[in-house]
Amino acid sequence: MAVAIGRGFPFQPCSVFKSKSIGKASLGLCGTESWPQPAGAETTRRCSRTRVAAQQEQRPTWLPGLDPPPYLDGTLAGDFGFDPLGLGEDPESLRWYVQAELVHARFAMIGVAGILFTDLLRITGLSKVPVWFEAGAVKYEFANTETLFLVQLLLMGFVETKRYMDFVSPGSQAKEGSFFGLEASFAGLEPGYPGGPLLNPLGLAKDIKSAHDWKLKEIKNGRLAMVAMLGIFVQASVTHVGPIDNLVEHLSNPWHRTIIQTLSSSSS
Known part of the structure; x- marks a missing residue:
């Protein structure tokens, strides 16, 4: 349940379940105030998995909703999970x-x-x-x-x-x-x-x-x-011609000097 909540909301469930306002009858898995209390090592592992899930959900990708490859973990600058050919597996x-x-x-x-x-x-x-x-x-x-x-x-x-x-x-x-x-x-x-x-x-x-x-x-x-x-x-x-020439020509007649007219005239 902690993982599911982590995927649905931007906050981290571990910090929420530590709140006394949730009550001991809640099903929190990470907080010290939740009941029943798991073993210490298991609590740490579950909290870590929850945080990772929340961070992956918040991470921007080149296509919204896409799961990035595991080797693109977001540590590289400009990493948005784009590698359709799998070139970065090694x-x-x-x-x-x-x-x-x-x-x-x-x-x-x-x-x-x-x-x-x-x-x-x-x-x-x-x-x-x-x-x-x-x-x-x-x-x-x-x-x-x-x-x-x-x-x-x-x-x-x-x-x-x-x-x-x-x-x-x-x-x-x-x-x-x-x-x-x-x-x-x-x-x-x-x-x-x-x-x-x-x-x-x-x-x-x-x-x-x-x-x-x-x-x-x-x-x-x-x-x-x-x-x-x-x-x-x-x-x-x-x-x-150069790019500035093209820009000047387009600005001289924006409605009729466009890329569509240019490509159609060059192909004819």
Whole structure:
């Protein structure tokens, strides 16, 4: 009965059954005032099961009423029980997917911000930067394409190697001598969350173990950015212009310049 009540109400039954107002004739299983009184160990176990049931009932999921998989217990930031393919059943794979999603989310946030900013510069005439999907074909005067590619390959390879080594052996890249004596500038908080004055200049989430809210905000914005990036890819493929161009065109005639008219005209 305690479990059933825990699923139906937001409060925890253990605390309710401890109230003297319930009376000894009630069927409470957890409180010291209830009657009959179970054994101490059994009382603790029943209270724990009741609390777990109540917490699971209150936990938000991506689909209301859905029971999340047992390996997604809500401890991860942004865990809403979404894993229809069962990719996270293996704990080691789940660790890797968490880090992969975090990196992709950050790249997506940077990409969306860069595309929108350069599009605004181009639309307003402040700069003659190319549209984002043509930027890679531009020839820069300060270096040729081969040089830029090699520099990017070396820099990205170095950063990704360091990140992978820290994933395999958490904290190894913060040891003295592991980064030319600059370890304090990149003081790692935990895998996937570097810190220090360079990567955390505002000093946010210094205690990463209790920074669940910051992690949740970041992954939510990152997931939104990944969806936005997918939308930018699709609209560029269909309309062959940037996102700000599409927005300006839509605002010029909101009732007739919509995604429906755009898709229908492109397919005809």
